Each structure stands twice: as structure tokens, then as C-alpha cells.
Amino acid sequence: MTMQTADVLIMAQDVSKAFPLPEGNGTFTVLERINLSVCTDEVIALLGRSGSGKSTLLRILAGLIPPTSGTVTSSGKPVVGANPDVAMVFQSFALLPWATVQENVELGLKAQGVPRAERAARALKAIDMVGLDGFESAYPRELSGGMQQRVGFARAFVMEPKVLFMDEPFSALDVLTAENLRGEIDMLWQEDSFPADSILIVTHNIEEAVLLADRVIILGANPGHIRGEVKIDLPRPRERETERFKQLVDYIYTAMTNPQVEVVSPARRGTTGKLNPFPPLPMVRAGNMSGLLELIVERGGKEDLPYLGQLTNMSTDELLPIIDAAVLLGFATVEQGDIQVTEVGRAFAEADIEQSKALFRQQVLAHVPLIVTIQQKLQEKSNRAVRADLFLDMLEEYYPEEAALHQFETAVDWGRYAELFEYDATERRLTRDS
């Protein structure tokens, strides 16, 4: 728990990960030159938005995916295949539905060839630790989500790993259950008997990161890179109501909504390959954007971001893309943890449907190159129709197949909303709105 110069357990040096793009269009970089070390007695939170490659990074450190370049060492040895120093708690729990609680917890021990009696004794102890005493012979489907994740923790604890990995362990649970379990894990961590030396947790929940971590490492997207880290200098157990806590949460919120802002240490942004003429569109429906803007305008045109999250009951992962889209289209700006609706944004939110569509059309054509390109292609064609594949092929020069499809779908949604064109999903054809 103390932050003295401790032993390095896992170290990533210049780790990059790229996936090949379809049809030999080069590669798509997910992670770029990541340097990171996990030391003893610390909790690190990897915080990033979707697309920042945080889960990929976790899996590279766990030895589940090999990096494209760079090295990962664990206890001084290079990681080849599954990292033996790591046990992991998964977002979806990843329990075998046909095995009892005890069989699930014994899984890793059995793989190591631990004898039956010892296996059972160690498993029961771990089950006891997570408060599931008496449920050894139950099947996962008989348990609630929170209890299933307790089994997930027991299965990791029983391995007594050097580093406990958690991949968004509470995000599949309802708010109250997550709060309860998070608190218990935090309590266990503060005891001496915690079955791991360190914790590495991936999350998109800012409060969760500030509650649990000693260091919050913020990842940026496109490609995923480390923007910097924030040290959490709060005593445990942490109180949400303290000024310092709120300050830290606000600071991180601002950092995450403003990719250009530097986080403590300057972040490097290397460019790879060709310059992308189609900067990524946040995957947001036009209707959601307009709904959120209306809400903010109703509340005076300015709102605190963390509070907006509570108000709309949206997670950061759901809320931030909408805000990104609003900023991209010039409907809003973000400063110091607050969102401010612009003049155009206000007009867009308050106008009747015809006018607001006209405003949307104007902003989209001014700010979204992909939609402008689609519009141009449609005007060139005498029959006012273009096949979707043309644009997908174009996008696949810069995005992996699935991402290209998402980009296209978002552009289609926005273009339809702006009444610029129509899309026939069966024929996979775009037509100009007459």
C-alpha cells in the first residue's frame, strides 16, 4: 500500500499492438509504445474510453495476446503464453455454468495437478473469504450476479497470484451490488492477508478508479497510448464527499473529455502510416445527441459532467461519446468538467423539427468529411445511387473491418437524420434524398 520504491512485478516496455486491416491495407494500431510497470503493494487503475485499447493492454500483460512489438516481463522473465504471476477477474464472470462453485474455484489448482484434498481445502478457504460459505455445491446459474462475481474473485484468490487483474469487474452488476462488492474488495485489500501483492484494474468508471487505485493511468485513443497518470493521495477507506475526492474526479473527467489536454506528464502521440482523412466519428445516434442537448438547455445551458452522468443515469462510456459528438459538430464545448451548449447548439435544441434538421445538416456538412464525401459521390451519379461497399472499401483503408462498418453506420444515421440521403439496407445502397 505504501508507495516506496518497491519491487517491479510486471513491466511493459515499448509495447505496441496492431491488427492487420482487411485486404492487405496495412495495419490498424490499437496500442502504441506503452511503458508501464506494476510494482508490489499498489493498486493501478487503467482508465480509458472505449477504443483506448485498455482491455487489449490488460490481455497483453496477462499473456493472453502477444504484443506486435515491445516486451513484457513478469518477475524478471519474459512473458510467453499465459502469465503465471497473474489471476484475472472477468467482466462477464467467465464461470463454467456446468461446474459447481467449488469446481469453478478449483479449476486453476486442478490444472496445476494439486491433489484432491489440498485442492478442496484451499478452495473452501477462498470461498469463505468472499462470503460464499455454504454455497460450494451450488451452480453459478443459481446465484445472483453479485454472488457469481464473488466466485470469480474466489477463483482468482485461490491461485495466490502476484498480481490480481480485474477487467471491469463491477460493470456487469447493478449499482448497489457493485458498490457493496467494491467496498468489500477494498476492505480485503487493506488487510494484510490479501491473497495478491498488487492489483491492476481496468475500468471506465472514474469514481471507481479514484476509490480503489493508488495510481490512475489514463489512456488516450486512436491509437491507444498512455496520456499520463494521476496519483491518488487519499487515505483509505476513501470518502466520496471529501473536497479532494471531488477535485480528483473533476480533474480526470476534464482530462478525459479533452483529448488535447496534457495529463501531468506530456503524452506522446505518434502518427502511423497514412493520414486518415476520415477522423473517427463517435458512435452516437443523432437523436441521442439532440435529447442530451435539450436536457442541458433546459437546465440553463451549462452542466457539471459528473452530475450529468448521475442525472441521466449513464455510465461514462455511454455519456462521453455523445458529448464528443456534440463537440465535434460544434453544438457544445467542454471546459473544467462542465459542458457548455453553444449558440448553434441552443438553436438546434430549441428549434422545431424542420429547422433543427436544417441546422444539423449545416453542421454535419461543415464538420464531417465522411458525410461530405458521400454527398459528393451521390451528386456525381446521375441515378443518385451509390453502393455501400464503395464507402466501406474507402474506410477499410484506415479502419479494421468492424470499425469501418461502425463508422459507416454512424455516418448513415447522421446523414439520414440530416435528410441528406437514404439508405436501403437490403440492397446495401445509398440514394440521394430528393
Next chain:
Amino acid sequence: MQQYPLAPRDATRTDAPNRITAILADVAVLLGVLTLLYVTARVGSGAFVSFVPPVDVPEVSLDPANLPYYAARSTLRMFIALVASLIFSFIYGYIAAKSARAERVLIPLLDILQSVPVLGFLSITVTGFIALFPGSLLGLELASIFAIFTGQVWNMTFSFYQSLKAIPRELDEAVTLYRLPRTQRFFQLEVPASTIGMLWNAMMSFGGGWFFVSASEAISVLNQEYTLPGLGSYVAVAIAAEDLQALGLAILTMAIVIILVDQLFWRPLVAWADKFKLERSSSADAPQSWVLNIIRASRLPRMLSAAFAPLTDAISTTLARIFPARPPRPPRTNQATTDWVFNGGLILVILVLSWYATTFIAREINLAEVVQVILMGVVTMLRVFALLIMSTVIWVPIGVAIGFNPRLSQLAQPIVLFLASFPANFLFPFVTLFFIATGFSFNIGSMFLMALGAQWYILFNSIAGAMSVPSDLREMTRSMGVRGWQLWRQLIIPAIFGSWVTGGITATGGAWNASIVAEIVSWGDTTLTAFGLGEYIAVATEIGDWPRIVLGVGMMCVFVVAMNRIMWKPLYDLAERRFKLA
């Protein structure tokens, strides 16, 4: 800490049953196992008797007292084929799922093998197996088992392969991270994850297998009459003797056997396999089986597994040492060149095989006959289409009516499953008699024989499709006053389209196979023949005309594959894309 609302199931279950129930259950399980062992040994020994055609061949007598024995012989064949299919599925599916390169050959190959008319190959396999075991009936037995095997193995293999591919990513990662040895991964993750899919496919295939067992027990190949004691050969002898009473008894026996196998084998398995569901929540109505309840009440299985625990542990550890966790795959290098060589080699093999087959056929058959055979294929295809339309028009409305009524569908589903597994060729004689008596054109009549087995797949899938229509949608149409043709066009047809396609693929596949026994039938000395590819193959098989067998079977494969590719594949894609009820 906190209150746990759910009590673990085992805590409430294990100690409750009283002593007497447990003892009774023990006795029942013990008796059941011993009976099974005795019958298997007794019936199985029949497969090893001497067989030297044409002097020393097994007699099939029409004495009804022999029926249970014959039924047991046929059933044993079915189960041996099932075990063989299971082993084959595991190996083939595993290789296809684990090696990207093997996958590219094995999966399209599976698609073609699935379309091959099994009965057309009987002649080849029978001669082969008899040559393997000269002087023993075993060769003929194996040929029959092989016919059942080829009828049921392909969709089980597909199912296993697809289950392996569909294992949730995080489960796979958990097992990788905890470095499970390959055997443990196989038995703790891969087999359980595929159990339910495999079980349903095995059940459907097994039902279809009765048709093949009965067709393969009494065949004439290469001018030889081969009979293998069993229910199928009993029926064949009854037909030759024009004995309607024996025929009726055989049908009754068949019905009893199907019901017994369902109750004693499939039901318990289905109820037991419920725990392998991948969904996280528990379902309200888990399948039940009285046999499984008895086995669960008995203490014998638990005692046995406890007694053998040290042994199984030792085996598991040894296996783990032989097959350790898979080392990580090296990063992929550029495989373009090797891929090219691989694909080229593949095309070469296909070309050589086609060339070989063509020259073999061309030695004896001229072009005019080939054209004639193509024409026969077209005629049989027309029959297949006609029966598809006919079954659709008749059974879809009935199926939808049943499916929309929950009580009725619960009642009807097992009956339809029973009808689908009942070997249609047992009923052929009655229809044949009708045709002989009325002089009805057999060129049209043979289509009804083909439909006899195939139609049930349309009905079964229509019921399943109608049951899956969300009640919201039905209530919506009712409140909007949508009825009649509009209701069919806008709700029912789109909603059940996917199920209909699934049923249609199975039904037409079955019909092609059935054409080999349905385009030529006899009653006593009277034989009815219809112009078609099935009849061509049947005749060629009977006289042992190899070039014509190869031509006929090859032609049928081409027709079936073409029909699947040109018609069913686009329809299936359309159903997936447009008419899927999310």
C-alpha cells in the same frame, strides 16, 4: 455480511429422500444395468455367425416371436453407429476448429458429404466390408452400421465444430490463463459447451437413422440378396410373402422400440444435459425424466465415482502430462505463398479425381445415356419440388395453428418427433397396395412415398417457428384488426420463414435419399417403377453395374449440392438478414 436469498440446491436435495426410496432406486439401477449388459451380449453375438453367400446366409423367419430379437439387433446397430458418429464428430470437428488450414478443406467437404445420397453407396460399402471379413456376418453388419453412420454423423460434426467456435471469449481466456492442460480443456470446457447442441442433433439424426437401418438390412447388391436379421429385413420378407399381418406387427414393434429408446435413453440425457446450458439464468421449466430421477435417487453412481476417484485422478494427471497446455501460437508470418501452394494442390487433387471418375464412366456409357441420366435427375428434382410445395401447403397452416396454441403444441411436438423418426419405408407397402389396386400412375405416386418421411420436418419446423413468434406481435395484429391473408403475408410468413427454410433443407435432403427406395417398390412379385434418378441408382446397384452406380450417385450429389447452393443458401441468408426475430 449480507443475506443470501437462494439456498443451494444440493443442500435441500441430497439428504432428504428416505432410505427405502434410495434402496428401491439402487435395485432398479442395478437391474437395469445388468439387463442392458445381458441383452447386449446376447444380441451382439448374433453378429459373429458364419456367412458364406449364397449357401450359408441367415434366415429371417416371419414368426412374430422373433420380433423382439430382430428389434434388438436393429437397435444395437443404431447405437454402435451413434457411438462411432460421436467419436468421428469429436475428432473431425476438433481438427476443423483448431486448424485454420484444415478448416478450409474440412468444412466445405462436410457440406458436400452431407448432400451425398447414403443409400447410393450401400453397394460399394457392402462389397468392401464383406471382403474385409470373409466368411463372417460381421462384414454385412458393419456395412449396415456404416450406412446409419453416414446418415447421422455430418450434422453432429457440424454441431460440435460450431459449438467450439462459439465458446464465449472470456471463458476461453479464463481457461487459457489458468493453463488447463489440453485434455482438461477438452473435457471441462469444450465438450460441456457443445453437449446440448450435439445431443439435439444426435437425437434428430438417430430418428432419421431408423430409415437407413431398415433400408440397409435387406438389399440386393451385385445380383446377390443380402439379409441381415433385423426389423428391416423382417419387413422385406413380409413384403415378399405378401403377409399383411406380419407387416402390421413389425410396424407396432418399431413404434414400441422408438418410444422405449426415447424414454430410456434420450429423455434422461436431455434432462441431465440441462445443466450444460450456457445462459446464466435458470429457466423455469427444466426438462424432466423419470429414469433420470431414479438414477439420481440411487446412491450407486455416487459410490462408484467415489471409489474410482483415485483412478480417474491418476488418469487425468497422466493425460495432463502427455497433453500440456498449448504453448502460445507464434506470431503469424506471411503465409500468402504457402497458402497459394496449398490451394493449388487442392485444386489438383479435385481435378485428378474428377478426371478419374469421368474416364471410368466414359468406358461403358455414352453421352446419350448421360443426357438421359441428367433428365432423370430433373424428373426426380421435380418430384422433390412438388412434395416440398405440397407439404408446405398442407402442413404449414396446421403447424402454425398448433404452434399458436401452447397446450396443443406441447402435446403435438413429441408426436411429430415420433412420426419423423418412424421409418417411412415400413409404410410403403400399404401405399403400394393402394397404387396397385387403383392403377394410380406411379410416376406421380412415387412422390407421395418420398413425401411420407420428408413432410414431418416441414410440420415440425412450422410448429417451432409459430411458437417463437412473440405474443406482443400477435396481440398487436389482433388489436389492429389484421386478419386473413394480410396476417399471413405481414406476420406469419415472415416470422416462420427461417424455420421453414430449416425444415425445407432437411425435408428435401431426406427426399433425395428416399427416392432411391421410393422410385422402385414391390409387393410380392409385382414391381412398380418410376422414371427418375433414384430408380436408376437402385437398378444399377442391384445388378452391380459399377460405372452406372458412380454416374448415378455422382449425378445425385451434383443435383443436391446445386439445389443447396442455388436455392437454399440464398434463402437461408435472406431469412437470417431480413426475417430474424431478434
